[in-house]
Amino acid sequence: ETGVTQSPTHLIKTRGQQVTLRCSSQSGHNTVSWYQQALGQGPQFIFQYYREEENGRGNFPPRFSGLQFPNYSSELNVNALELDDSALYLCASSLEGGQGTDTQYFGPGTRLTVL
Amino acid sequence: QKEVEQDPGPLSVPEGAIVSLNCTYSNSAFQYFMWYRQYSRKGPELLMYTYSSGNKEDGRFTAQVDKSSKYISLFIRDSQPSDSATYLCAMSAVRGGADGLTFGKGTHLIIQP
Numbered sequence: 001e002t003g004v005t006q007s008p009t010h011l012i013k014t015r016g017q018q019v020t021l022r023c024s025s026q027s028g029h030n031t032v033s034w035y036q037q038a039l040g041q042g043p044q045f046i047f048q049y050y051r052e053e054e055n056g057r058g059n060f061p062p063r064f065s066g067l068q069f070p071n072y073s074s075e076l077n078v079n080a081l082e083l084d085d086s087a088l089y090l091c092a093s094s095l096e097g098g099q100g101t102d103t104q105y106f107g108p109g110t111r112l113t114v115l
Numbered sequence: 116q117k118e119v120e121q122d123p124g125p126l127s128v129p130e131g132a133i134v135s136l137n138c139t140y141s142n143s144a145f146q147y148f149m150w151y152r153q154y155s156r157k158g159p160e161l162l163m164y165t166y167s168s169g170n171k172e173d174g175r176f177t178a179q180v181d182k183s184s185k186y187i188s189l190f191i192r193d194s195q196p197s198d199s200a201t202y203l204c205a206m207s208a209v210r211g212g213a214d215g216l217t218f219g220k221g222t223h224l225i226i227q228p
Contacts, residue, residue, distance in 0.1 A: 004158075033215065040123070042203055043159070045215025056213035090158055092216075102210055103149065106158035 004093050004107035012113045013081050021076045021110045023091030031055070032074040033104055034066060035090040043090055049074055050096055078112075086114045118142050121204055121219025129227050134191040138204035138219045141185065145206040145217070148180050150189045153201045153221065162202075163189065194226045 005024045013019050025032050031050045035043035045058035049068035063079040072093070078085060088111050092104035121138045128134055136150075146167055151159035163178040165171050165187075171178045177190040187206075191198055201221040208214055 035216075040220070042119075042121075042205075042218030042220050043216070045217070048213055048215065050213070056209075056215060058215050088156075103161060103164045104216060105161060106151070108158045111156075 004091060004105055006089075006091050006107040006110050008110060009108070010111045010113075012115065014115050015081055015083060017081050018077065018079045019081060019112060021078075021089050021091075021112070023074045023076070023093075023107060025072045025074070025091075025093030026105055029093035029095045029105075030072050031094045031096045032068055032072065033092045033094070034074070034076045035092065035106075036060075036085075037088040037090055037109070039087070046076070081114045083114050086112060088112075118217050119204065119206065119219040122222055123220050125223040125225055127225040127227060128194060130194060130196060132194050132226075134194050134198070134224060134226075136189045136191075136202050136204075136222050136224070138187050139185055140187075140206060140217075142206075142208065142217070143182075143185065144208035147207045147210065148178070148187050149205040149216065150176075150178055151203040151205060151218075152198075153203055155200075159203055196226045196228050199224060199226045 033048040034046040037043040047057040048055045052068045067075045088109040090109045092106045094104045119140045148165045150163040153159045168182045175192045179188040203221045204219045205216040
């Protein structure tokens with residue numbers, strides 16, 4: 001069974017740029033959630049994708065957007081980067097519906113630094 | 116007041132001690148409760164998942180949920196230096212977390228050999 005993978009591991013961008021982060025869900029999972037974790041804080045929910053549609057969203061502005069693909073992998077796009085966007089971005093996958101436990105399993109994260 | 120309160124620590128205990136980690140919350144709609152362990156610069160790892168009130172045991176770990184008091188706990192028996200990490204409580208109102216998991220800040224635990 002393959003766990004959740006994320007790429008890249010680290011990324012450095014400058015203010016105003018755009019960034020795309022990628023996530024491959026755990027084998028057999030159909031739902032992906034994205035979180036932002038600032039240093040010393042717990043993860044904050046950005047949004048969740050199920051069947052290629054946004055299924056829920058946290059308190060993040062529209063410049064945070066996402067996609068889910070037919071193979072259940074996902075992208076997080078952030079436009080007009082701000083210094084406060086510097087954080088660890090975590091992807092979590094889960095299995096909704098059917099016999100799944102629906103618990104979320106996290107990847108290792110992408111550390112984004114905005115200069 | 117934050118939705119989930121968790122003492123950030125650090126909490127330092129000797130090897131072999133029983134560790135008690137706690138979270139309080141304010142949203143009575145929360146029904147699903149989780150504990151994650153996060154090592155430095157890694158993603159959170161699921162330790163325990165509990166629905167509604169009650170106790171759940173898995174090896175050295177016991178999770179307790181008291182919805183009437185809006186209080187959850189994680190106990191670690193026979194603590195080991197490898198248990199040194201940040202422990203995050205998380206909870207949601209909706210099965211599957213479509214409303215997003217709400218996390219505490221995490222408690223930094225240090226087990227002294």
